[in-house]
Amino acid sequence: MCGVHYLVQWSRGLFGLGQSFILLAATAVSVVVSSAASSATDEPPQSAVASLKKESVAEAAYVGDEDCRSCHQNLVSTYHLTAHYITSRLPAKDSISGKFTAGSNILATLNTNLFFEMDATEQGFFQTAVMRQSPTDMVYRAERFDVVIGSSRKGQTYLFWKGGQLFELPVSYWVGLDEWVNSPGYRDGSAFFSKGVTPRCLECHATSFKSLTPPLNRYDKTSLVLGITCEKCHGPGGGHAARYRAQPPPKSPSETAIINTARLSRDRQIDLCALCHSGGSPLPSVPSLSYKPGDVLAKFLDIPIPAPNAHVDVHGGQVHLLKRSRCFQSSETMTCTTCHNVHTPQRDLATFASNCLACHKVERCGVFPKLGHEIDGKCVICHMPLQPTDQIISSVNGKQLQPEVRNHQIGIYPEVHLP
Numbered sequence: 478m479c480g481v482h483y484l485v486q487w488s489r490g491l492f493g494l495g496q497s498f499i500l501l502a503a504t505a506v507s508v509v510v511s512s513a514a515s516s517a518t519d520e521p522p523q524s525a526v527a528s529l530k531k532e533s534v535a536e537a538a539y540v541g542d543e544d545c546r547s548c549h550q551n552l553v554s555t556y557h558l559t560a561h562y563i564t565s566r567l568p569a570k571d572s573i574s575g576k577f578t579a580g581s582n583i584l585a586t587l588n589t590n591l592f593f594e595m596d597a598t599e600q601g602f603f604q605t606a607v608m609r610q611s612p613t614d615m616v617y618r619a620e621r622f623d624v625v626i627g628s629s630r631k632g633q634t635y636l637f638w639k640g641g642q643l644f645e646l647p648v649s650y651w652v653g654l655d656e657w658v659n660s661p662g663y664r665d666g667s668a669f670f671s672k673g674v675t676p677r678c679l680e681c682h683a684t685s686f687k688s689l690t691p692p693l694n695r696y697d698k699t700s701l702v703l704g705i706t707c708e709k710c711h712g713p714g715g716g717h718a719a720r721y722r723a724q725p726p727p728k729s730p731s732e733t734a735i736i737n738t739a740r741l742s743r744d745r746q747i748d749l750c751a752l753c754h755s756g757g758s759p760l761p762s763v764p765s766l767s768y769k770p771g772d773v774l775a776k777f778l779d780i781p782i783p784a785p786n787a788h789v790d791v792h793g794g795q796v797h798l799l800k801r802s803r804c805f806q807s808s809e810t811m812t813c814t815t816c817h818n819v820h821t822p823q824r825d826l827a828t829f830a831s832n833c834l835a836c837h838k839v840e841r842c843g844v845f846p847k848l849g850h851e852i853d854g855k856c857v858i859c860h861m862p863l864q865p866t867d868q869i870i871s872s873v874n875g876k877q878l879q880p881e882v883r884n885h886q887i888g889i890y891p892e893v894h895l896p
């Protein structure tokens with residue numbers, strides 16, 4: 478966090494503060510031009526990234542979702558609406574949730590000499606930090622939104638490229654407030670542009686990429702396949718597609734040439750989800766992307782198992798928490814897909830409750846004698862309550878923001894009541 482280091486990259490301009498909001502438009506444009514100029518040498522245009530996607534996955538007989546679409550049209554259409562698929566995207570008007578309109582595009586900070594402005598320009602979308610050095614002297618730094626992370630159920634964080642390295646932008650977006658906020662973990666009142674993005678972040682939020690370490694945040698830009706695609710969970714599908722295009726079609730499941738996770742053992746099924754839903758960001762023990770569904774995850778990732786009474790954060794901790802539930806421990810079949818169909822968005826809590834009824838009777842519930850059928854369809858509210866995470870803390874106006882996540886330790890929470 479060396480201020481001097483990044484100040485070198487700041488540009489300087491002379492503006493009276495009273496005029497700064499008006500003049501900033503001009504400021505941003507001049508920065509945009511220089512940033513676009515530098516990117517001409519070391520950054521391919523966004524459209525090139527998109528068109529290269531297919532080539533880079535093709536190497537390993539990965540064919541991409543559009544190929545699956547020719548035979549699994551409905552699955553692909555509904556899957557493309559899910560949080561998994563849109564969890565990382567290129568920047569565009571409809572992928573960035575924050576507003577760029579005048580008045581809604583400023584994030585003031587606790588430091589009265591610093592604010593951020595978000596601009597949509599012809600060269601792209603930019604975040605500019607504006608720091609007042611003296612009443613007449615402003616320094617500013619602008620960086621482009623290059624990658625959008627987050628489906629916007631809760632929020633989004635943005636990344637930018639600099640010389641082949643990927644960094645996090647200081648301003649994020651918060652759905653609950655519909656506002657720009659300081660990025661999680663960033664000190665309100667600072668303008669920090671040097672937080673590198675580790676491979677683990679992309680492994681959970683994208684499909685594939687090529688690392689060019691060192692440093693840890695250097696990548697082959699053209700290799701980045703954004704969104705979580707079909708083959709992340711089913712393995713390479715090139716052979717499968719070819720098999721079904723040939724006649725006659727396969728006669729037995731062993732000939733389908735693709736992984737149907739439903740036929741894996743319970744442990745291997747959970748391993749697939751645990752790749753991204755077992756909390757923290759443990760460092761991979763071997764190159765992380767070599768894990769394929771069906772593999773034993775522990776051979777690829779060193780995921781610490783929390784001690785029985787240790788606190789497990791609700792964010793990303795679904796696997797550890799579910800495993801602590803009596804439902805999971807006392808049944809031999811429960812997996813994540815007992816309740817989740819990952820091929821389509823699922824939002825209705827009553828539909829989730831119907832999954833409980835596969836194993837429980839409403840009458841078994843301890844509060845049934847008192848509340849009767851008022852509890853129908855509401856099991857999840859009391860037995861998997863929403864709780865704040867301690868792992869993603871952002872701030873705005875000096876206030877701390879913590880998203881609420883459903884606790885997957887299905888259990889008895891006497892303090893929770895129906896609204």
Ligand code: HEC
Pocket residue numbers: 540541542544545546547548549707708711713714715717718721722730733735736737738
């Ligand atoms: C040429 C047509 C075709 C293409 C292309 C295709 N599939 Fe299939 N796939 C089928 C058919 C037919 C079945 C069997 C019926 C079903 O489950 O829909 C099938 C079954 C599957 C199964 C279940 C396999 C099993 O053993 O139970 C999975 C998983 C699957 N496809 C995934 C994919 C993915 C991922 C892609 C894209 C990479 C893809 N498919 C591309 C035709 C195709």
Ligand code: HEC
Pocket residue numbers: 626627628629630631632633634645674675677678679681682752753754755756757758791792793794795882
């Ligand atoms: C170990 C896997 C993992 C890593 C590493 C990880 N995330 Fe996440 N992230 C998740 C999961 C899982 C969720 C959503 C589920 C939850 O909250 O439990 C999520 C949620 C988010 C969300 C909120 C999305 C929304 O709208 O709800 C954002 C933004 C986000 N992550 C950004 C990042 C960034 C940026 C990085 C790296 C710098 C990162 N995450 C690292 C797994 C991960």
Ligand code: HEC
Pocket residue numbers: 542545549552553554556557561705706707708709710711737738739814819820
């Ligand atoms: C997040 C992981 C994940 C992603 C992404 C994913 N699937 Fe699946 N898929 C699964 C799981 C898990 C199952 C097994 C479901 C079960 O246990 O009932 C499955 C089952 C299937 C089946 C067999 C269906 C059946 O009823 O037996 C097909 C076909 C399939 N997926 C195709 C696709 C296609 C096409 C895509 C992309 C549009 C896709 N999947 C994306 C996890 C995933």
Ligand code: HEC
Pocket residue numbers: 559560561563564565626627628629630680681682683705709710749750751752753754813814817819822823
């Ligand atoms: C490659 C990493 C990865 C894998 C594998 C993965 N997930 Fe996720 N999952 C994520 C991320 C990241 C998010 C958060 C997406 C967002 O909101 O931006 C997420 C979100 C979800 C959500 C919330 C979706 C919503 O719309 O609220 C569910 C449910 C979920 N995952 C279940 C599963 C299950 C079940 C499996 C295993 C079959 C699985 N995931 C495998 C990374 C993964």
Ligand code: HEC
Pocket residue numbers: 803804805807808810811815829830832833834835836837856857860861887888889
């Ligand atoms: C695959 C079957 C299965 C499913 C699905 C299931 N459970 Fe359970 N659950 C069990 C078993 C088995 C037990 C332990 C024996 C018992 O109490 O019946 C249990 C125990 C419980 C307990 C007692 C927990 C404790 O710590 O004492 C609660 C509460 C509960 N389940 C609620 C739910 C709710 C709510 C859902 C849906 C979100 C659900 N269960 C889904 C099988 C399941």
Ligand code: HEC
Pocket residue numbers: 747750751754795796799811812813814815816817823824825826829832857861881882883885887
């Ligand atoms: C007994 C049913 C059940 C099982 C089993 C289950 N979930 Fe969930 N899950 C739910 C419910 C209910 C929600 C809340 C949906 C909502 O609020 O929209 C949820 C939400 C989620 C979310 C979004 C969390 C949030 O609040 O943003 C993720 C991620 C997730 N589940 C992953 C998993 C994974 C991974 C597994 C397996 C380890 C799993 N789930 C097993 C019922 C279940």
Ligand code: HEC
Pocket residue numbers: 830833834837838839841842843844852853854855856857858859860889890891893894895
């Ligand atoms: C208003 C909150 C609330 C709702 C809604 C609710 N429960 Fe419960 N449930 C409880 C509480 C509290 C207990 C513990 C009561 C006690 O032990 O005195 C409990 C106990 C249970 C138990 C454990 C019983 C035992 O003998 O250990 C099961 C199983 C259960 N509920 C299932 C369900 C199912 C299924 C639903 C949805 C149809 C549901 N609950 C809806 C609050 C709720």
